[in-house]
Amino acid sequence: MKQEFPIFALVDCNNFYVSCERVFNPFLTRRPAVVLSNNDGCIVARSQEVKKLGIAMGTPLFKCADLIKKQGIAVLSSNYALYGDMSRRVMQTLEQFTDRIEIYSIDEAFLRLDNLSLDNYQKYAEKIQRTVLQWTGIPVSIGVAETKTLAKVANRVAKMREDQRGVMNIVQHPDMDGILETVEIGKVWGVGRRYARMLKKNGIANARQLKYADRKWIAEKMTVVGERLLLELRGKSVIDLEQTPPPKKAICTSKSFGRPIEKKDEMHAAVTEYATRCAEKVRKQGSAASVVMVFMTTNPFKKGPQYANYKQIRLPAPCNNTREITETACSLGDQIFKPGYKYKKAGVLLTQLVSADHIQQNLFTDQVVLEKRKKITQVMDRINSLRGRDKIRLAAAGFTNPWSMKREMKSPEYTTCWAEIPVVNCRVSR
DNA sequence: TCTGGGGTCCTAGGACCC
DNA sequence: TCTGGGGTCCTAGGACCC
Numbered sequence: 001m002k003q004e005f006p007i008f009a010l011v012d013c014n015n016f017y018v019s020c021e022r023v024f025n026p027f028l029t030r031r032p033a034v035v036l037s038n039n040d041g042c043i044v045a046r047s048q049e050v051k052k053l054g055i056a057m058g059t060p061l062f063k064c065a066d067l068i069k070k071q072g073i074a075v076l077s078s079n080y081a082l083y084g085d086m087s088r089r090v091m092q093t094l095e096q097f098t099d100r101i102e103i104y105s106i107d108e109a110f111l112r113l114d115n116l117s118l119d120n121y122q123k124y125a126e127k128i129q130r131t132v133l134q135w136t137g138i139p140v141s142i143g144v145a146e147t148k149t150l151a152k153v154a155n156r157v158a159k160m161r162e163d164q165r166g167v168m169n170i171v172q173h174p175d176m177d178g179i180l181e182t183v184e185i186g187k188v189w190g191v192g193r194r195y196a197r198m199l200k201k202n203g204i205a206n207a208r209q210l211k212y213a214d215r216k217w218i219a220e221k222m223t224v225v226g227e228r229l230l231l232e233l234r235g236k237s238v239i240d241l242e243q244t245p246p247p248k249k250a251i252c253t254s255k256s257f258g259r260p261i262e263k264k265d266e267m268h269a270a271v272t273e274y275a276t277r278c279a280e281k282v283r284k285q286g287s288a289a290s291v292v293m294v295f296m297t298t299n300p301f302k303k304g305p306q307y308a309n310y311k312q313i314r315l316p317a318p319c320n321n322t323r324e325i326t327e328t329a330c331s332l333g334d335q336i337f338k339p340g341y342k343y344k345k346a347g348v349l350l351t352q353l354v355s356a357d358h359i360q361q362n363l364f365t366d367q368v369v370l371e372k373r374k375k376i377t378q379v380m381d382r383i384n385s386l387r388g389r390d391k392i393r394l395a396a397a398g399f400t401n402p403w404s405m406k407r408e409m410k411s412p413e414y415t416t417c418w419a420e421i422p423v424v425n426c427r428v429s430r
Numbered sequence: 431t432c433t434g435g436g437g438t439c440c441t442a443g444g445a446c447c448c
Numbered sequence: 449t450c451t452g453g454g455g456t457c458c459t460a461g462g463a464c465c466c
Binding site: 036037038039040041042044058059060061062063065078223224225248249250251252253254255256299300301345347406 | 431432433434435436437438439440441
């Protein structure tokens with residue numbers, strides 16, 4: 001029997017960053033492990049064992065240092081080159097199973113699995129799970145349901161199940177309400193802390209209660225976003241797959257410094273670097289920016305004088321070359337930089353992005369200069385993509401940056417760097 | 431000592447237009 | 449004294465996601 005309604009599967013990698021590390025480091029396999037954010041600041045990924053110990057997502061490392069030591073938890077700095085590459089492998093594997101796929105985040109994808117017969121969803125999902133594990137080494141959980149929101153719910157249930165089979169199919173489930181009742185309201189996709197508090201105050205404490213809440217009241221309190229959520233919980237699919245992601249409307253590069261910055265020329269170097277990254281990203285998606293914004297801030301967690309400011313400017317014409325964007329960003333940075341503060345973080349934001357194919361120049365554009373800059377940028381991009389990031393860059397970015405990110409426990413870039421590729425030691429006995 | 435980074439969508443309100 | 453009606457565009461702020 002074929003289904004008339006859409007069927008969604010949500011494939012979610014288990015403890016993704018930790019799983020990536022474990023693929024290449026067998027010593028981590030049975031050890032509790034965590035992966036840290038930039039600057040080794042917070043815990044952003046935890047193995048199952050660590051979750052059981054009650055260490056929350058986003059906990060600053062220093063707040064649980066004792067527990068980590070006591071429990072012998074392995075601690076790793078983030079290795080985004082590795083995670084990005086592993087993510088690509090997982091997604092490519094999923095694409096073997098359907099071409100209707102939405103890559104939702106680095107470790108999650110929605111698949112449309114319509115047209116299977118009702119009793120086949122479970123088996124098909126299990127096959128997907130086995131294949132991903134076999135081809136990439138990454139364990140995944142899969143939830144299958146009639147809407148994206150319900151697939152999220154199913155995935156959650158799959159992750160919590162004791163048998164760890166990791167597949168939960170709730171299509172036409174006889175006890176849907178019973179399942180929804182087990183999902184606390186704050187864990188529902190799209191209900192954050194604020195809404196969770198508001199809903200609980202009004203007697204809605206789990207997903208089942210939201211499902212049967214008054215639609216008008218929800219729309220009033222949570223806008224159309226909440227209304228859509230409610231419909232999805234009722235089994236009516238209103239959030240469809242987004243197969244080709246729309247181009248980004250804003251592109252941002254911002255980082256905390258490994259140590260505070262006080263000097264203007266150091267800030268200059270940081271802004272130059274961030275602006276360079278932004279320009280690269282914007283070119284990569286074939287866009288150009290109309291507005292450049294720069295912001296900087298001191299550390300709000302620390303005592304002492306605080307300062308935060310931002311400034312933005314509209315470019316004479318949309319632009320995506322590194323030099324012009326960098327010059328603009330640095331000039332903005334100079335305007336808001338005030339001496340006498342310890343800066344913790346700065347960032348560059350490019351907004352009002354337009355397609356690079358039809359940029360509206362103004363009357364005074366010097367076409368020769370424009371072409372020259374475009375060519376230089378293209379050559380820089382090519383060299384950097386072949387030889388590695390920043391092989392060629394603007395001198396203003398500085399050479400050694402003592403303030404740059406701290407990553408003291410990073411694993412090798414096993415899959416993206418020739419020098420760090422894993423070596424297998426074989427001992428042959430005669 | 432030590433507290434991440436990069437996005438999206440929706441709404442209200444102001445500026446502006448005819 | 450009396451001060452329209454209808455629309456668009458933009459921005460800031462608030463909510464959310466991973």
